[in-house]
Structures are given as structure tokens and as C-alpha cells.
Amino acid sequence: MAVADDRIAEQKEKGRALRVGLICGGPSAERGISLNSARSVLDHIQGDDLHVSCYYIDSNLNAFAISSAQVYSNTPADFDFKLESLAQSFQSLSDFAAHLAASVDIVFPVIHGQFGEDGGIQDLLEKTSIPFVGTGSRECCKAFDKYHASLELNKLGFVTVPSFLVQGSNEQESELAKWFTLNQLDPQRGKVVVKPARAGSSIGVTVAYGVADSLKKATDLILEGIDDKVLVEIFLEGGCEFTAIVLDVGPGSNSNPVTLLPTEVELRFHGTVDVREKDAIFNYRRKYLPTQQVAYHTPPRFPVGVVEQIRQGASHLFKQLGLRDFARIDGWFLPPTFHALTSEDRFGKTDYGTIVFTDINLISGMEQTSFLFQQASKVGFSHSNILQSIIHHACLRFPDLASSVNLSGHSRRSPNFLQLTETSKRAERASKAFVVFGGNTSERQVSLMSGTNVWLNLQAYDDLEVVPCLLAPSCEHSSSATSHEKDSDLSSWAVWTLPYSLVLRHTTEEVLDACVEAIEPKQAAFTSLLRNQVMNDLTEGLEKQSWFSGFDIGDELPEKYSLKEWIALARRVKATVFVAVHGGIGEDGTLQSLLEAEGVPYTGPGVAASKICMDKVATSLALNHLEDFGVFTIKKEVWKKRDLLQKPTVDVWLDITSKLQCETICVKPARDGCSTGVARLW
CATH class of the missing domain: 3.40.50.20 (Rossmann fold)
Structure with missing residues (x-):
């Protein structure tokens, strides 16, 4: 700890802002989400009391120091394209760690998936005694692997989902068939979920039907290089998916996890939909892209006792697994009619159904609209507040570091x-x-x-x-x-x-x-009741912190x-x-x-x-008189809807191409956005 102690002493003497190293990217397919998270974190913590330096890890685990402006590059491809000319590269991860030790006071990793949540970056930081936000390397390694995490949950007395582990490219058809039979699934059409064991909460997750389809999809994931360990789990028919943010508010190294108001994830399908589409799950696309197939309910539309059990279970799990600062824990609430899980004398059994925890996310997504911010805002935290609270809690593990900074955000x-x-x-x-x-x-x-x-x-x-x-x-x-x-x-x-x-x-x-x-009056009362419970739990832990002075939700x-x-x-x-x-x-x-x-x-x-x-035709007419000054508009034909519908398509085509003297045309709405509905026809 000598390096860290020297750094803390130096900072205390100078009384300057806390220097935070924000690390994003990584080798997983979620690195695009990692970049979005980094932008959001940077937006909300950069200030007089926190100075942020940004770093990027590429898919080959090469490390780079990047400017805060470069964080706003749009995609991982943009990053990779600009790295050579705009970033400072490090010869090795060891050199990178040495740089961090000299340049920052605490690291905030926002790498999702491999190297970020599996203990990789944490191990690197621990070896160099660099303080960081989040869970330690050993605990990350255990919780990130869905197979090992399930075994650990089983040991701790939680209800778990039966699963079969497919490893490497070895044929395991006969063993998988026995597993189907053991779990009363039809070997030909039995519905299961296939997901990588170590690729985050939604990458590569899909539904399969029967032994052959399951093995094929598992093998495809392995061959694609997503993971060499793939789980086949029973499909939780009729269940409601939920996710819960857990925030540690304990002083110093004493853990006091509090689960915020969980969110129910509802999948919605409109009109005539393929049967298998209705069997779909909350996958990567539905999680991160705008869609009308998903609705969120915070708090979930479960009985009060069930919500409280979810909160208690998630907090207990957080503590037993040795997690730190914050995490997101996903799970399902299953109806009483679901009998595929052994739940007697295990945590999760309620009079209304069964609660089962399935995924542990060590570094929850931090995009502007992520679950972290949705749930935190329900109890009065802004984006800035919750992020600075997490950083502040991490600093408490290093008393000299915590006392030498003024987190007044x-x-x-x-x-x-x-x-x-x-x-x-x-x-x-x-x-x-x-x-x-x-x-x-x-x-x-x-x-x-x-x-x-x-x-x-x-x-x-x-x-x-x-x-x-x-x-x-x-x-x-x-x-x-x-x-x-x-x-x-x-x-x-x-x-x-x-x-x-x-x-x-x-x-x-x-x-x-x-x-x-x-x-809706009943919903408002329900939300108020549950929110007050969460706020009481938070206050009990936070009132011991010098910077906390209470909550005032106001009119929600x-x-x-x-x-x-x-x-x-x-x-x-x-x-x-x-x-x-x-x-x-x-x-x-x-x-x-x-x-x-x-x-x-x-x-x-x-x-x-x-x-x-707003009207492209009116714009063109308004600019006609500027041709003498070198301002030109594109030659165009304007058609109204009724004229297009009354005239045969071929005649319309010949009319337009003849007047415009072209073989292909660009069509666009006259009074819509700059790119909506634009198409090239030939």
C-alpha cells in the first residue's frame, strides 16, 4: 500500500480535487454499451471536486489514455480508428497500471463483461494497490460466471434454475438428452434458454427448442468466440422478469447493502406475432434500443410482500457474495403453478409464487436511462448524486483518501x-x-x-x-x-x-x-409505501455519513x-x-x-x-433566387398522396425519370425530418 499511501498524503497536502480514472471499452461485445456508460458517468461527475481522466481498453487488451472529448466518439469503431493519432498508448498493462498509480487517486471501471466484471481489471489494480470503485477481483470472478454463481446461490440456500453446462466443442448430446428427461422437458420440442456463462446479462442469450436445437445454438456461441462455456436452462414459463440495484451504504469496509425499488421488465407484443416471438426474452436489442416491445414498471406490479422479499434477498446475496459499492441483480418471479423448481426450505418461496435470482451484474449499465438511474431517481437521487455517492463509498475503504477530498456534488x-x-x-x-x-x-x-x-x-x-x-x-x-x-x-x-x-x-x-x-391512485399509494421503506433503509445507513442531510422527494x-x-x-x-x-x-x-x-x-x-x-419544397422555392450567387437546389418533382394512388406505378415512374432525366431517384417526405423515410429507388 506504499504507493497508495504516498499518493493520499500528497493529495491531502495539496487539498486538490479527487482524481478519478474512468476506464471503458474492453474485449467483450458490450464495449459499445461501456462507451455509452462512460459518457454518462463523465457528464455527471466531472466538476470542481472531481477531476476525471479517461482511458480505453481495446478488444486486444491494449490500454490508451484518451481525451474527454474522444469519449464522445460514436462507436467502438470510431475509437479504434482514432486511437493512433489521438490517444497515448501504453506498452503493456503493467505500464498502464504504473501510470494510473501516479496519475489518479481512484479508478472507476465501467467495462462491461469480460475484463471488467470477471475480475480482470480489478486484479490489475489490486496488484498495484490502486483504489477502485466496485467489487474485488476474486468476488467478481465467482459472481460473474453464471454457472459458478448458480452453484454458490444453491449453497447459500436460494432457489436456483436447473441448468446444463456445455463446454468446448465436445459432443454432449446424450448427456443433454438425459438432462431434458430429468427436468421433464420434451427432448424434441422442450423450450430452454441458451446463454454464455461469462458474457454479461444479455449477450448471446437466446431461446432453443429441444436437444438438437439447444446443442446447435450452444455450439454456435462457442464457435463465434463469445464464450467457451454455455448454459442451457429451463425456460421460466409464465414468469415475470425483474432487476434490482443494490447500493452499499455501510461505513468504511462494513457492508450495509440496501436494495432500491426493483423494476419489472414486461415484454409486449402487438398484433399478429409468431408464436416463437412471444417466447422471446429480454435480449440485447430489447434492453438497449428503443422498442415498443418492452415496458418497465418501478416498482414492479407484485404484492408488497414479494417486493420486500426481492429486496431482502438481493441485499443478502450482495453481502454473502462479498460485493462492494453497487451491483445489479436480475431474477424472476414465478407463479404458484410453476413447479419445475425445488423451492421447499429455500429462500424465494412465498405464498404468491417463487422468487429466483439468475444474474449478477458487477458493473451495471450506466447509460442515461439505465436501471441504475431509473431506480435511484425514485428515491431522490439525481445522476450526479448516485454516482458521487458510489465513489464516496469506495473512498471510505481508504479513510485518508475519504477525509482528504470534499465530495460536495x-x-x-x-x-x-x-x-x-x-x-x-x-x-x-x-x-x-x-x-x-x-x-x-x-x-x-x-x-x-x-x-x-x-x-x-x-x-x-x-x-x-x-x-x-x-x-x-x-x-x-x-x-x-x-x-x-x-x-x-x-x-x-x-x-x-x-x-x-x-x-x-x-x-x-x-x-x-x-x-x-x-x-392511478392505488399505484401512487403503492409506490409511496415501498419508496418510504427504501428511504428508511437508506437513511439508516447514510445518516452516519457526514455529507448526508436527508431526503426530500417532494411531488413525485x-x-x-x-x-x-x-x-x-x-x-x-x-x-x-x-x-x-x-x-x-x-x-x-x-x-x-x-x-x-x-x-x-x-x-x-x-x-x-x-x-x-420544415417544408423541403418551400425551402427550395425560397432559395431559388440565390442561384446567381452560387446557391443551388436539387431538381425535384413534387407528388401528393392522392395523385400517387390514382396513377399506375409504372406511369408515375416514367413521368418522374423523364422529367428529372435520371435512371434512379431519391424519394423523401416533404414535411418530415431530415432523414426519415428517405429511400433510393431504381
Whole structure:
């Protein structure tokens, strides 16, 4: 510990900000998610009291020091392309560790999957006595491997899912067939889940039917190089999946894990769907990309006693496995009719069904809308607060390090988490800003991302009180009207002002559903009861920390207004509206006209410019007179829907290609976003 002690002494003497080394990337297929997590962490912890240095590990375990600007490169391919010219490389991981020992006070690893959660990076840091956030190497190694973790859970008295381990490329068909029979599964069509043992919570996870299909999919995963150990598990038919964030609030090295409000993951399927699609699971695509096939419920729609059992079980598991700081634990709640699991005298058996824990995530995803932030925000933590709390707890394992830094990030960045008594006074003086996003165009999900990003970044300013607002179709309005008819009918629109926790979703539909669910009286009372239990547990541990001064959730319910009522509210409270609605009434001048009429200031171009620029035809006509100055527009033909439908397709094609004198054409909507619906035809 000599190196660490010297570093701590030096920092204490200088009294400077805590130096955090943020490490992302890694060799697993989840490194793209790791980059997203790193961006989010960097957004919310960089400040006067924390100085962040960024590092990247590539797929070959080469280490690089990168700039904070480079973290915002879009994909792993972007990183790899820019590394040679923009990054400082290290000759070996040993050199990298030596650099960290001299340059940072504590490391925050955000590498998901291999090398990040299997104990790899932790072992490297431990050998060099570098403090780091999260669980130690030995405990990571044991918990990350799903097969070994299941054996450990079984030893600890938890209900576990029967599984069969496929290793290497050896033929194991006869043994797998015996396992199918033992678990009363049809060897030809029995439904199972096939997943890598050491590749994170969703990479490579798929459903298989029968022995042959299971063995083929397991072998494919091995041949693809995802993992050389693959599990075949029984399919938990009729079960409800959940995930729970566990936060350690114990002082120093004393563990006191508290499980936050769990989230139920509901898969939804619309219209006619293939039977096997309905057997689908919460895979990588559904977890990380916008889709209407997934809905989240925090807290889950389980009986109160079941939710409390989940919380107790996850906390107990966290402690027994020796985890540190934070983790995410996934599992299932199974109906009483499910008899495939042995559950007598084991933790998980309830009067309502069976609770089974299946996956332990040592470094939970930290994207803007991740489960970590969804669940933490339910009890008053902002993104900044929860991340700095995790870092602060890690520092407590090194008393000199903890006492030499001032983690004062628990400020007005979250209006629900009180650190300073001046918060309410500043709020009275603060200017109001309404950030509006959503709409009903094809760009509404991009609008949600834009609006969320704006809202989160504006939270940093003490002189602003920022309210996120969802523009959504009114639930009472008929769905038979066309989109343009709906846009022009202002009564078809509603605006919801949102509490912090309800913004953090992947789609506008999820946000709207969450709003409707939240204001239902029984659900509101249910959420309040469970939230108070979590807050009591957190307070019991956190009140021993010098920086903690209590929670103040305030009003956690969304409020619904008509569009006119919302604009009147903005005028009354003297708010400036940040328009983050893409397409439709957000860009065609409609919203701008309504705001101007009531004297409400807003961001972006005015009514006339919006009207012209939203319509590609109008834009072209407006620029025609600039040809003499070298400004040209593309030659085009404009067709209305009714004309296209009334004329034979071949005639339309010949007409357009003849007038444009071309063999291929580009088609696009005249009044939608810059890339929506654009196609090349030939």
C-alpha cells in the first residue's frame, strides 16, 4: 500500500480535487454499451471536486489514455480508428497500471463483461494497490460466471434454475438428452434458454427448442468466440422478469447493502406475432434500443410482500457474495403453478409464487436511462448524486483518501436530494425553463433523447429551475384522424410535466404509459409505501455519513395539461421554453406561433423560418433566387398522396425519370425530418 499511501498524503497536502480514472471499452461485445456508460458517468461527475481522466481498453487488451472529448466518439469503431493519432498508448498493462498509480487517486471501471466484471481489471489494480470503485477481483470472478454463481446461490440456500453446462466443442448430446428427461422437458420440442456463462446479462442469450436445437445454438456461441462455456436452462414459463440495484451504504469496509425499488421488465407484443416471438426474452436489442416491445414498471406490479422479499434477498446475496459499492441483480418471479423448481426450505418461496435470482451484474449499465438511474431517481437521487455517492463509498475503504477530498456534488443538481440548506432559497430566485420533447412524428424517440440530454445538462446551473415536459397525443383524442389533421387540431395534444424518474425511458410511449400508471391512485399509494421503506433503509445507513442531510422527494407525480393550459402556465411562471420537439408542430411553426401569441420566450427560429425550413419544397422555392450567387437546389418533382394512388406505378415512374432525366431517384417526405423515410429507388 506504499504507493497508495504516498499518493493520499500528497493529495491531502495539496487539498486538490479527487482524481478519478474512468476506464471503458474492453474485449467483450458490450464495449459499445461501456462507451455509452462512460459518457454518462463523465457528464455527471466531472466538476470542481472531481477531476476525471479517461482511458480505453481495446478488444486486444491494449490500454490508451484518451481525451474527454474522444469519449464522445460514436462507436467502438470510431475509437479504434482514432486511437493512433489521438490517444497515448501504453506498452503493456503493467505500464498502464504504473501510470494510473501516479496519475489518479481512484479508478472507476465501467467495462462491461469480460475484463471488467470477471475480475480482470480489478486484479490489475489490486496488484498495484490502486483504489477502485466496485467489487474485488476474486468476488467478481465467482459472481460473474453464471454457472459458478448458480452453484454458490444453491449453497447459500436460494432457489436456483436447473441448468446444463456445455463446454468446448465436445459432443454432449446424450448427456443433454438425459438432462431434458430429468427436468421433464420434451427432448424434441422442450423450450430452454441458451446463454454464455461469462458474457454479461444479455449477450448471446437466446431461446432453443429441444436437444438438437439447444446443442446447435450452444455450439454456435462457442464457435463465434463469445464464450467457451454455455448454459442451457429451463425456460421460466409464465414468469415475470425483474432487476434490482443494490447500493452499499455501510461505513468504511462494513457492508450495509440496501436494495432500491426493483423494476419489472414486461415484454409486449402487438398484433399478429409468431408464436416463437412471444417466447422471446429480454435480449440485447430489447434492453438497449428503443422498442415498443418492452415496458418497465418501478416498482414492479407484485404484492408488497414479494417486493420486500426481492429486496431482502438481493441485499443478502450482495453481502454473502462479498460485493462492494453497487451491483445489479436480475431474477424472476414465478407463479404458484410453476413447479419445475425445488423451492421447499429455500429462500424465494412465498405464498404468491417463487422468487429466483439468475444474474449478477458487477458493473451495471450506466447509460442515461439505465436501471441504475431509473431506480435511484425514485428515491431522490439525481445522476450526479448516485454516482458521487458510489465513489464516496469506495473512498471510505481508504479513510485518508475519504477525509482528504470534499465530495460536495450533492447539490441542487437534484432538487430531490438535500445537501445544502440554501437549496430552497436558490430555487425561489431561479429562472424557470421548460424543456419540451416528444410529439408524434417518426423522430419522437430522437426528440426524447435530445430533450433528456438538454434537461440533464441544464440541471447543472444553480440559477435555473428546469422542468422536463412531454408533448403527447391526448388520450381522449380519436386515433382515426391523419397525422396532419391531429397536428392542426390543438385539442389533440396534451403536455405532461414530469418528475425526474419518469423521464428516464427509451421511448415516448414508455414515458406516457408511466405517467398514466403513476397517477392511478392505488399505484401512487403503492409506490409511496415501498419508496418510504427504501428511504428508511437508506437513511439508516447514510445518516452516519457526514455529507448526508436527508431526503426530500417532494411531488413525485406528473401533471397533465392541454397544450393551451401548458402555454398559459409557462407565461404565468415566466418560463422560457426550450423546444426539443423534432418535426411536426415542433418545427413547422405551430408551437412557435402559439408561444409567441402568449408572449412566452422560446429557443430556436421564429414562425416564418420554421414554416419554410420544415417544408423541403418551400425551402427550395425560397432559395431559388440565390442561384446567381452560387446557391443551388436539387431538381425535384413534387407528388401528393392522392395523385400517387390514382396513377399506375409504372406511369408515375416514367413521368418522374423523364422529367428529372435520371435512371434512379431519391424519394423523401416533404414535411418530415431530415432523414426519415428517405429511400433510393431504381
